[in-house]
Amino acid sequence: DAGVIQSPRHEVTEMGQEVTLRCKPISGHDYLFWYRQTMMRGLELLIYFNNNVPIDDSGMPEDRFSAKMPNASFSTLKIQPSEPRDSAVYFCASSPSDRALLPPFNTEAFFGQGTRLTVV
Amino acid sequence: DAKTTQPPSMDCAEGRAANLPCNHSTISGNEYVYWYRQIHSQGPQYIIHGLKNNETNEMASLIITEDRKSSTLILPHATLRDTAVYYCIVRGHYGGSQGNLIFGKGTKLSVKP
Numbered sequence: 553d554a555g556v557i558q559s560p561r562h563e564v565t566e567m568g569q570e571v572t573l574r575c576k577p578i579s580g581h582d583y584l585f586w587y588r589q590t591m592m593r594g595l596e597l598l599i600y601f602n603n604n605v606p607i608d609d610s611g612m613p614e615d616r617f618s619a620k621m622p623n624a625s626f627s628t629l630k631i632q633p634s635e636p637r638d639s640a641v642y643f644c645a646s647s648p649s650d651r652a653l654l655p656p657f658n659t660e661a662f663f664g665q666g667t668r669l670t671v672v
Numbered sequence: 673d674a675k676t677t678q679p680p681s682m683d684c685a686e687g688r689a690a691n692l693p694c695n696h697s698t699i700s701g702n703e704y705v706y707w708y709r710q711i712h713s714q715g716p717q718y719i720i721h722g723l724k725n726n727e728t729n730e731m732a733s734l735i736i737t738e739d740r741k742s743s744t745l746i747l748p749h750a751t752l753r754d755t756a757v758y759y760c761i762v763r764g765h766y767g768g769s770q771g772n773l774i775f776g777k778g779t780k781l782s783v784k785p
Contacts, residue, residue, distance in 0.1 A: 556715075595716060595775065643715050663715025 556664035558644050564670045570632040573667045576625055577646030578622055585630050586619055587643040593641070601627065602650065633670045641666045676760045681780045686687075687726040690747040692779050697741040700784055705736060707745045710778075715770030716759070719745065750783045757781070 557576040565571050577584045585600040599609040604621045612619070616635070621627040631638055645661035677695040685691040696705065707719040720727055720734045722743070727734045733746040747754055759778040 575757065592776075661718075665716070666715055 555558070556644055556646050556662055558642075558664035558667050560667060561665065562668045562670075564672065565634055567635055567671055568633045569671075570630065571634045571638075571669060571671075573629040573642050573644075575596040575627045575629070575664060577627070577644070578662055579625065581646035583647040583661075584621060585647070586625050586627070587645065587663075588640045589643060589666070590640045590657070598629070598641050631669075634669075636637030637672045639670050641668050643667075652654055678758075678760055678779045680715055680777065680784070681784050684750045685734070685745075685781055686752060686785050687749055689716060689766065690745075690750040690754065690781055690783070692745040692747075692760075692781065693740045693742065693756050694745070696760070696762050699740050701707060705743050706738075706761045706763055707732070707734065707758060707760045708738050709754075709755040711753075717756075719758075750781075752783050752785065755781060755783045768771065 556578055559574045562651070563571060572631055575584065583600060586598040587595050587628040589595045589600055596611055598611045598617065599619045600607055601621045604624055604649050606619065616633060617629070619627065619629045627644065629642060643663050643666045645663045675696070675698060679693065682752065699705070702722050704723050709719055710716045720729055720732050722734045722736050724736055724740055724773070726736060733748065734743060735746065736743045738744060743760065745760070752761045757778040757780050759776060776782040
């Protein structure tokens, strides 16, 4: 398996533009997570899906952020309109179970290589 | 989450053991100690975790002091591919957004030939 695949690897966009990040999870993994990483805030969980259904989106910062998972092999994270403070590395991760979230956390989530977003 | 303190950087010779310390003096009784690493331009990689007993897996060993206020991650035979930033995290028992991993600044381990 090629692992979790994210695209694009790098995105530079102007403030106010729409940005769409894409993710292909590992086949057979029922859980998909979107994270954002910055130096200031570390790695934040934005939203996660189980069997394509959004379970918890409490980490999504604002209404400008939306995520979809139309099928088991594809998910998108959209920011519209984008702002400079959205600049970060966005990671997608998948896992075969929810134990990546629940104690004792002994099943790690498999992360993609991330999308580095720069909003100017 | 309880805060952790790690040295900003460490060097290790290839083939030798790398011992990475972490202080977590405010850890509470139900919080686990987790270690992750992040190789440049890649996503975080889980290494190991523990509650109070020492743990070992195929990647590393985790030594937790009896008072649980500090721990040490041990890579027994470091290789050049172990060069990465290593993060020590404490996490409790909560769900939902507690998938957050507050990494802090970690320790940049440089394995040298």
